[in-house]
Amino acid sequence: MSRRLSAQLRSFLIQRPSTTRPVLCTSRVLVSSQRSFSVSRAQRLMETSGFTDEQLTVREAISKICSNFPDEYWLEHDQQEKYPHELHAALAKDGWIGIALPEELGGAGLGISEATMMLQTISESGAGMAGAQSIHANVYATQPVAKFGTKKQLQRMLPRLISGEARACFGVTEPNTGLETLKLRTIAKKDGDSYSISGQKIWISSAQVATKMILLARTTPPEEVKKPSEGLSLFFIDFDKSQPGLELKRIKKMGGRAVDANEVFFDNYRISADSLIGSEGQGFKIVLHGMNAERCLLAGEALGLGYAALKRASAYAKDRIVFGRPIGQNQAIQHPLAEAYMHLEAAKLATYHAARLYDQSTHDPNITQHAVGVACNSAKYLAAEAAFKACERSVLSMGGMGYAAEYHVERYLRECFVPRIAPVSREMIMNFVGEKVLGLPRSY
Ligand SMILES: Cc1cc2nc3c(=O)[nH]c(=O)nc-3n(C[C@H](O)[C@H](O)[C@H](O)COP(=O)(O)OP(=O)(O)OC[C@H]3O[C@@H](n4cnc5c(N)ncnc54)[C@H](O)[C@@H]3O)c2cc1C
DSSP states (O other): OOOHHHHHHHHHHHHHHSSOOOOOOEEEEOOOOTTTOOEEOOOOOOOOOOOOOOHHHHHHEEEEEETTSOHHHHHHHHHHHHOOOOHHHHHHHHGGGGGGGGGGGGOOOOHHHHHHHHHHHHHHHHHHHHHHHTHHHHHHHHHHHHHHSSSHHHHHHHHEEEEETEEEEEEETTTTTTTOGGGOOEEEEEETTTEEEEEEEEETTTTTSSSSEEEESSSSSSGGGGGGOSSEEEEEOOOOSSSTTTEEEEEEOOOOOSOOEEEEEEEEEEGGGGGEEETBHHHHHHHHHHHHHHHHHHHHHHHHHHHHHHHHHHHHHOOOEETTGGGGGSSSHHHHHHHHHHHHHHHHHHHHHHHHHHHHHHTTTSSSHHHHHHHHHHHHHHHHHHHHHHHOOOOOOOHHHHEEEEEEOHHHHTTTTHHHHHOOHHHHHHHHHHTTTOOOOOOO
């Protein structure tokens, strides 16, 4: 465990007897019986029984950091499309970026179970997808690097990400191939002790601020590979916009506007040959390791948004008086919120089950990658749908104020489309489960 983080965790564990639930910081919430934009406090909703001490400690420590970034911070950053550098810096300062990276590299040596809790807590604080996306590629996309990189590469690549001096983005999606990852066209051509990259990526989050990219590119043309899953390679590259052959174009988007999304154009962009992670041609298998972790983190982020929305909606429904009684006394308001809560709790179980399987599979050969894949995909699907239900019902329960930016739930609703679409869509998860679990004919 890194010295910085271990001190942090130790101090939390000492302060908190393991049998009692931690007292979590509550963020500010905008509710008022006067129906003006004032503030009062509300409790977090998620049931925390059954989590490990480590997960609860992470939740408590991250809540504390996030309490310095209230909803108003995220509202302003969303509206002005301003990057949340301060949150990234605060998390890096205490060592949290390396939560699931090895201790010998300065990480905390914890797992995806704890990292999922971290990302959920960030999202749940009101930071939503924007807050989570400001760090999450550094957490999940580094997993395959840590597993398949050489010792020398790890020492060169990861400590600076953990300390926050460097930042990574994840470059997989392409405009012409979409979800058909095996058809990627961006080419990495070996030339002596370097590769030359040409092609285009799209939707790359945080590319404007990143100085590194974890890139999936083609090293063998599709017609020359034995299996479609071969021919792609994974690289950890310098992402240096001052060098020739690299250009970005920002994409205007619906939500999470504090964090940039970009088209990235490579035109004979040079990278050193020792940027290659693992064997050439095996990049797809290698990157899957990070993709399952990413699904868990996204599931956690979705849950966070859902709980944050329900917290606001239920506080509002308690206070808002129409026809002489709180609107929350009407079952037409109460029941949809209660149902959304139960869906979130069910998705929470699926999410932390998937994260646990992911972590255990690293040392238990009885847990297959198939089982991990099914659990992580299912969790991401269920959490994203539960979050959507919670956000939509929260907006509707709050009437006109649900639509007002200053009540924040409209922002949560806009953001909760991301885990429904990315990193893999709802339809592709159902295709996967239909084929790989139910044994139905492949539909795509
Ligand atoms: C905010 C945001 C941030 C992102 N950040 C990153 C990032 O940092 N790095 C990165 O690499 N990518 C990123 N992505 C990309 C994301 O992973 C993709 O958008 C996602 O994988 C979907 O791919 P696509 O947009 O090309 O959809 P397409 O492949 O064009 O699919 C469009 C629709 O058709 C459906 N569809 C396609 N084929 C089938 C089929 N056979 N059966 C049923 N339905 C089908 C899909 O489910 C989807 O609904 C981000 C996306 C967003 C929106």
